[in-house]
Amino acid sequence: xxxxxxxxxxxxxxxxxxxxxxxxxxxxxxxxxxxxxxxxxxxxxxxxxxxxxxxxxx
Amino acid sequence: xxxxxxxxxxxxxxxxxxxxxxxxxxxxxxxxxxxxxxxxxxxxxxxxxxxxxxxxxxxxxxxxxxxxxxxxxxxxxxxxxxxxxxxxxxxxxxxxxxxxxxxxxxxxxxxxxxxxxxxxxxxxxxxxxxxxxxxxxxxxxxxxxxxxxxxxxxxxxxxxxxxxxxxxxxxxxxxxxxxxxxxxxxxxxxxxxxxxxxxxxxxxxxxxxxx
Amino acid sequence: xxxxxxxxxxxxxxxxxxxxxxxxxxxxxxxxxxxxxxxxxxxxxxxxxxxxxxxxxxxxxxxxxxxxxxxxxxxxxxxxxxxxxxxxxxxxxxxxxxxxxxxxxxxxxxxxxxxxxxxxxxxxxxxxxxxxxxxxxxxxxxxxxxxxxxxxxxxxxxxxxxxxxxxxxxxxxxxxxxxxxxxxxxxxxxxxxxxxxxxxxxxxxxxxxxxxxxxxxxxxxxxxxxxxxxxxxxxxxxxxxxxxxxxxxxxxxxxxxxxxxxxxxxxxxxxxxxxxxxxxxxxxxxxxxxxxxxxxxxxxxxxxxxxxxxxxxxxxxxxxxxxxxxxxxxxxxxxxxxxxxxxxxxxxxxxxxxxxxxxxxxxxxxxxxxxxxxxxxxxxxxxxxxxxxxxxxxxxxxxxxxxxxxxxxxxxxxxxxxxxxxxxxxxxxxxxxxxxxxxxxxxxxxxxxxxxxxxxxxxxxxxxxxxxxxxxxxxxxxxxxxxxxxxxxxxxxxxxxxxxxxxxxxxxxxxxxxxxxxxxxxxxxxxxxxxxxxxxxxxxxxxxxxxxxxxxxxxxxxxxxxxxxxxxxxx
Numbered sequence: 001x002x003x004x005x006x007x008x009x010x011x012x013x014x015x016x017x018x019x020x021x022x023x024x025x026x027x028x029x030x031x032x033x034x035x036x037x038x039x040x041x042x043x044x045x046x047x048x049x050x051x052x053x054x055x056x057x058x
Numbered sequence: 059x060x061x062x063x064x065x066x067x068x069x070x071x072x073x074x075x076x077x078x079x080x081x082x083x084x085x086x087x088x089x090x091x092x093x094x095x096x097x098x099x100x101x102x103x104x105x106x107x108x109x110x111x112x113x114x115x116x117x118x119x120x121x122x123x124x125x126x127x128x129x130x131x132x133x134x135x136x137x138x139x140x141x142x143x144x145x146x147x148x149x150x151x152x153x154x155x156x157x158x159x160x161x162x163x164x165x166x167x168x169x170x171x172x173x174x175x176x177x178x179x180x181x182x183x184x185x186x187x188x189x190x191x192x193x194x195x196x197x198x199x200x201x202x203x204x205x206x207x208x209x210x211x212x213x214x215x216x217x218x219x220x221x222x223x224x225x226x227x228x229x230x231x232x233x234x235x236x237x238x239x240x241x242x243x244x245x246x247x248x249x250x251x252x253x254x255x256x257x258x259x260x261x262x263x264x265x266x267x268x269x
Numbered sequence: 270x271x272x273x274x275x276x277x278x279x280x281x282x283x284x285x286x287x288x289x290x291x292x293x294x295x296x297x298x299x300x301x302x303x304x305x306x307x308x309x310x311x312x313x314x315x316x317x318x319x320x321x322x323x324x325x326x327x328x329x330x331x332x333x334x335x336x337x338x339x340x341x342x343x344x345x346x347x348x349x350x351x352x353x354x355x356x357x358x359x360x361x362x363x364x365x366x367x368x369x370x371x372x373x374x375x376x377x378x379x380x381x382x383x384x385x386x387x388x389x390x391x392x393x394x395x396x397x398x399x400x401x402x403x404x405x406x407x408x409x410x411x412x413x414x415x416x417x418x419x420x421x422x423x424x425x426x427x428x429x430x431x432x433x434x435x436x437x438x439x440x441x442x443x444x445x446x447x448x449x450x451x452x453x454x455x456x457x458x459x460x461x462x463x464x465x466x467x468x469x470x471x472x473x474x475x476x477x478x479x480x481x482x483x484x485x486x487x488x489x490x491x492x493x494x495x496x497x498x499x500x501x502x503x504x505x506x507x508x509x510x511x512x513x514x515x516x517x518x519x520x521x522x523x524x525x526x527x528x529x530x531x532x533x534x535x536x537x538x539x540x541x542x543x544x545x546x547x548x549x550x551x552x553x554x555x556x557x558x559x560x561x562x563x564x565x566x567x568x569x570x571x572x573x574x575x576x577x578x579x580x581x582x583x584x585x586x587x588x589x590x591x592x593x594x595x596x597x598x599x600x601x602x603x604x605x606x607x608x609x610x611x612x613x614x615x616x617x618x619x620x621x622x623x624x625x626x627x628x629x630x631x632x633x634x635x636x637x638x639x640x641x642x643x644x645x646x647x648x649x650x651x652x653x654x655x656x657x658x659x660x661x662x663x664x665x666x667x668x669x670x671x672x673x674x675x676x677x678x679x680x681x682x683x684x685x686x687x688x689x690x691x692x693x694x695x696x697x698x699x700x701x702x703x704x705x706x707x708x709x710x711x712x713x714x715x716x717x718x719x720x721x722x723x724x725x726x727x728x729x730x731x732x733x734x735x736x737x738x739x740x741x742x743x744x745x746x747x748x749x750x751x752x753x754x755x756x757x758x759x760x761x762x763x764x765x766x767x768x769x770x771x772x773x774x775x776x777x778x779x780x781x782x783x784x785x786x787x788x789x790x791x792x793x794x795x796x797x798x799x800x801x802x803x804x805x806x807x808x809x810x811x812x813x814x815x816x817x818x819x820x821x822x823x824x825x826x827x828x829x830x831x832x833x834x835x836x837x838x839x840x
Contacts, residue, residue, distance in 0.1 A: 060528065060530075061530055062453075062524035062525075062528055062529060062530045063453060063454040063455050063520040063521060063523065063524040063529065063530055063531055063592065064367045064453050064454075064455050064521060064524045064525070065367065065453050065530075066367075066368060066448040066449060066450045066451060066452060066453055067450050067451045067453070067534055068450060069450070069534075070450065072450075072451065072534045072535065073534075073535050075533060075534070075535065076533075077533050077535065077536055078532055078533065078806075078807045078808075079805070079806055079807070080532070080587065080591065080806050080807050080808045080809070080811070080812050081532055081533060081536050081584075081587065081588070081591075083812065084583070084584070084587045084812060084815055085536070085580070085584060087816070087819065088580055088583040088584070088815075088819065089576070089580050091819060091822070091823065092575070092576030092579055092580055092583075093575075093576070095572070095576060095639070095643065095826065096572050096575055096576055098643075098830070099568065099571075099572065099643050099644055099645070100568060102644075102645050102830070103564055103568075103644075103645075106645060106833075106834070107834070107838040107839070107840075108645055108648065108833050108834070108836060108837075108838065108839045109564075109644075109645060109839060109840060110557070110558055110644075110645070110647075110648045110839055111562075111563065111564040111567060111644070112560065112839075112840070114560035114561040114562075145734060146733035146734040147733045148733040150733065150734060169733065170734075173734075181838070187560075190410065191408070191409075191410045191411050191493075192408045192410075192411070192493060194651070194652040194721065196652065196653065196719060196721055198719040198736075199718070199719060200836045200837065201649050201650075201653065201717065201718065201719040201836075202648060202649065202836055202837065202839070203558055203648055203649065203650070203651040203652050203653060204558050204648065204651070205556075205558050205559040205560070205651065205652070207493045207494050207497070207559065207560055207561070208410060208493050209492065209493060209494070210493070210494055210560045210561050211560070212559075212560030212561075213560075214839055214840065215838070215839070215840040216837055216838070216839060217837055217838030217839075218837050219835075219836070219837055219838070225736045227719070227721050227724075227729075228721065229651075229652035229653060229721030229722055229723075229724070230408075230652055230723070231337070231403075231404045231411075231722075231723035231724075232411070233411065234333060234334055234337060234402065236337075236723065236724060236725070237333065237724050237725040237726040237727075237729070237731075237732075238729075238731055238732045238733070239732070240729045240732040240733070240734050240735055240736060241734055242734050242736075268736070268737040268738060268739040268740075269718070269719055269736065269737070269738050269739060269742065
C-alpha cells in the first residue's frame, strides 16, 4: 500500500503501457465495444429471432 | 502524495499494480457462483419440468379467433339438462378439450374467452394469444405468468398437478378496463371423483377460495 | 484533489471550500439540468403518491381512468425525466472539474437541454390530459396521441447530444493535457455511462420513429413483438445508465467523504468495462416469458454473456465499501471488522444516503434482479407487482437515494449556497430508504402471491368472473403502500431542502463545510493513536458484507427454484 500512494516510477518512463491500459484510456475503442456488443448480440440477433418465427397458416 | 477516485491516476503503469488478496478471493467466489447459476439455468432447460421458451407461430387475428371459436363449438360442456355450460354475466363458455388436445386462449379486451377444464396429470397443448393488444396470462394461485402478443401463437404444453378452481388475471396493462379481466380454470380428476359441482366449484378439489 | 495544470483560468472559478476548479459553462448547465430533474421528481413523486393511495385497498382514492393516467405519468416522470436530467447535469461536472477541463460546445449543450425539456414537457402534458394512457412501456397496438411520441423522440435526441459532448470534452482535455496519465475513475464511469447512453438513445430513435409514423396512420403494420425487442433495448438500458451513474457517485462520495481511492484501478475499471460489454444484453429480461425467441438467444442475453455484468456489479459491491474501509483503516479506524463503518458520519445525509443506497441496492435490487432474470424463475414473477417491487429496489432505493445523497454535496458546491433545512435533509435519506425499501419488500411478497401489476382494483368488483385475494395479500399491499407514503415523505423533505438550497443566498466561503470529521481525529480520540492495525486482508469488513449478500442470494435463488419445481409442468 505504501508504495501505491508514493509511486517510485518516473513519469517520463518510456516503457509502453499495457495494452489493456491503453484500451481503457481510448474512448473510441470503448465506444466501439459498447455499441457493437449490444447492437449485434441483443438487438440484431433478437430481431432475427422474431423474423424467423414460422407462420402457422391460420 | 495521496489521490482519490476523483483524481487522475498518478501511476504511469497502473495496470501492473498488484490486486489485493480480498479482491482476488471475492472475484473467484463471485464468479464461481455466476457459473453455478449459468449451469443450473441451462441444466433446468434439459431436466426441469418448467420451461417457457416453448414454440411460437405467426398467426392472423382472424385465423386465431376462428381456431378458438371452432374449439368452443366442438368442446363446450353441457350440463345435466343438456344446456351449454357458461358462467358469469357475460356467459363465458366452459370448455373441456380431450387430454392431449389443443386449448386456444384468445384473450381480448377485457375478457378471458373460455373457462378451460383440464384433467389432472394430463398434458394439453395451450395456444395463448391476443386478439387486440398485449395481455398478461397469470394463473393463480400458482402464479404462472406469460405474455400474450397479438399475432403470435405462444404454444406451451401444460400438465396440471393439483385439482380445483384456478383463477386467471390479466397482468399486462391492456386499456382502461384492465382490472375487469378476471377468468377461471378448472382442474378435475374424474377417475377419483373430483369433478365439477355445477355451482362454479370442483368437488373435493385441492385449490379454491380466496387467492 | 486534482493537482493538474489549469489552462484558461478565466473559464473557471475555484471553490474556496474544496479547492476544485469549476468550469463556468459546465456548472451553469449542471445546475439547469439538476434543477429540471428536481421539478420532474416533484411532479412524478406527487403522481406516485396518488398511485400508492389508490392501490392502498382501504383508501382507493382515484377512479380507474385517472389511476392509469397517474401511473403512466409517474413512470415517465421519474424513470425517464428525473433520472436523466439529473445524470446529464452531473456528467457535465464529472468530465470537467476533476480534470480541469473545459466543456466542449456549451451552446450545443444548451440547445440539447431545451430539446429535452420541450420533449419531456410535451410527453408529460399528453399523458396528463389523457391522450397517452399507455404506460411507460407504450406497447403497440395500444396507441397514444402522436405528440406523445414526438415528445419522447425530442427528449431522446436531446439526451443523446450531451453524450457526444461528454466524450468530446474528455478527448479535448486529453489533447490539451489538462491532466496527465489516465483520467480519474469518476470520469471513467461517466465515459462508460455516455457510451451506454448512445446505444440507448439510438435504440430509442429506431423504435420510436416508426411508432410515431404508425400512430399518425402512415404505417399500418406495427409488429407487437418486434416493438418489444427493440423497445427494451431502449428502456432497460435507460435504467442501466442510472446504475452506472449511481455507482460512479458511490465511488465519488467515498472519495469526498473519506478520501478513498479504488482498491485497485484495474479491477474497478474492468468492472465498468464488463458493464459496457454485457449490461445492455439484460434488455431480454423483459422478454423471458414472451413467445418468439429461442432458448439460445434468451440464455446468452439473460445471463449477460455468462454473468459478466453480474460479476461487474459484485466487484463494485466489494470495491466501493472496500475503498472506504481501507481509507478509514489507514487513518487509524482499524479495530475489529466494522469500526470503520460504525464511526462513519451517519448523521450526515451525504453519507447516510450513499451507504443506504449501496446496501439497499445490493440486497433489494441486486439479489432479486439476478434471481428474476433466471429464465425459468421469470415465469413465476413476470408482470406481478414483484416487478415494480424489484425496480423500486433499484431505481428508488438505489439510484434515487444515491442522487439524494449526491445532491446534498453537489448542489451547495455548484450554487455556492448553504444547504437549506439540514434537519429535513438528515431525515430524508432514512425516511426514503426505509419507506421505499419497505415498499419494495412487501410488493415483492405480494407479487409472489400473484398480485398483478398496473392494476386498479384487485377486488375485481366489476368483473364478470370476480374472485378475492386473501386478507394476507391485502395486508401485504397495504404495508407496501404505507412504505410508499413514508418514502414519499422522505422525498418531500429532500425536495424542500434542495429547492431551498437553490433559492438560498450565495456565500463567499463555507457553503460546503467538511462532510466528516477526519478519521485520524476520531481514531486519536477513541484509542489515542492513528496507527493502523492491518494484517492479512486489507478490507475484511467489506468482504464479510459481500459474503453475506452472496449467502442471501444463494438461499433466495434456490428457494425460487424449489417453488418453481412444485407448479405445473410447462414445456
